[in-house]
Amino acid sequence: MRIAQYVFAAAGNLVSKGCVVVVATALVSLMASLDGDVGGSDSPRGEPWTVGSAPQCDTTRVKMGVNAGRPFSFYSLEDEEGNEMVRVGYSRPGVVVINLGESFPARPGCSATVGGNYNFEVAHRGNFYRIRLRPDGTSGFTVSGAGGVSDGLGFTPEGKLVHGPTVLD
Numbered sequence: 001m002r003i004a005q006y007v008f009a010a011a012g013n014l015v016s017k018g019c020v021v022v023v024a025t026a027l028v029s030l031m032a033s034l035d036g037d038v039g040g041s042d043s044p045r046g047e048p049w050t051v052g053s054a055p056q057c058d059t060t061r062v063k064m065g066v067n068a069g070r071p072f073s074f075y076s077l078e079d080e081e082g083n084e085m086v087r088v089g090y091s092r093p094g095v096v097v098i099n100l101g102e103s104f105p106a107r108p109g110c111s112a113t114v115g116g117n118y119n120f121e122v123a124h125r126g127n128f129y130r131i132r133l134r135p136d137g138t139s140g141f142t143v144s145g146a147g148g149v150s151d152g153l154g155f156t157p158e159g160k161l162v163h164g165p166t167v168l169d
Contacts, residue, residue, distance in 0.1 A: 073091075106122055139155050
């Protein structure tokens with residue numbers, strides 16, 4: 001029971017830190033999938049808006065590609081002072097990997113494939129937290145400590161709850 005409480009507390013911490021990653025994923029997804037001119041757009045008064053359609057907002061569109069002979073391309077998004085804020089990796093089969101940049105003490109990241117595989121990960125102070133979601137319904141959460149201790153909870157495609165450090169393997 002104590003291990004399950006630890007895993008669920010760690011999952012809560014991961015989710016709170018992972019919100020930044022979800023926003024970054026949405027921004028990069030928007031940047032990669034839209035074509036058009038650079039510039040913002042105004043929403044009619046009173047309509048709700050998202051970051052992608054925020055009034056008075058600058059939008060920079062980036063078309064991602066991979067050079068011949070290379071498995072990935074990386075894109076670094078920097079602030080005005082040149083500090084890396086977000087790093088995006090992209091591969092031809094449609095894998096996107098997003099990590100917060102060097103400016104952040106904990107660097108959560110996420111990856112997604114066009115086939116529906118999703119991973120959310122955070123490494124912080126020697127601990128590693130991972131959530132995986134698969135199209136077949138398999139999902140799980142694991143936590144690993146610096147001393148090699150690990151545990152996890154997850155679901156099989158049949159919806160059965162499983163417990164153990166190799167839930168996601």
